Amino acid sequence: MIIDCHCHAGKGDRMTAPWNTDAPIEPYLRRARAAGIDKTIVFPLFHSDYSEANAQLSRLVEQYRSRLIGFAFIHATRDAGRVFSMVRRAVTCWGFRGIKVHGHEAMATREVCETARAFRLPLLYDVAGQAYVMDMLAPQFPDVNFIIPHLGSFADDWRIHQQVVDLMVRFPNVYGDTSGVRRFDYIVQAVNRAGAQKLLFGSDGPWLHPGLELHKIRLLQLPPDKEDLILGGNALRLLRPVRLGQTRTGRNYLGRSAALQTRYNAKITV
């Protein structure tokens, strides 16, 4: 199964650039289908209200349930104090399976990481060139899996790519995605040094063509088992069953019984 781990969907409200204006999913889905991509992790684009943007996304995920997997976009400082409740809503009402934070807006905080930990969600964290922060986050939250998009830089900064590959080698819970990485040898280096089990195929659709981004992975000419990990195996592993277990106060995150957890997990097979 081929899973694209990085795509945007919905409409933004700022309208100063493509990435805060419109991320039309239908053209993406046509391109992805033609490229052989089975499923896609989607999250909103930049927005001034992520409660609204995540709700908007949930309608698309519902509409294309067989192909889309939702991640909740969180602004780490603007949403401070309500991260847990936003993510709980996304997980329990809409079946979302991860969190997206963009360092261009605000760097991830303890509250964000604790929420990811509580629900056992992967955190797709664009470090916006500040890869060194992972030295703090990765050891503080060894049970949270961090996926660093674009190997750390959408702007082709080779120094950041280098740092992110180093982080992927050093920390078992730090992964990288290939979306928008143009300096091909850093993808090669990520596989050779960190291993195929640490890299995830992503497209940064709908703005980048998923078929073109997928072709980069084919060009690595890896043995099929390693290529399969990058194209979907790793994503499947990180999309582990969500935990709706006990809080520190002994209450279920939903305030309901453990049976609900079992029922919920049964529903969310990818």
Ligand SMILES: [Zn+2]
């Ligand atoms: Zn993106």
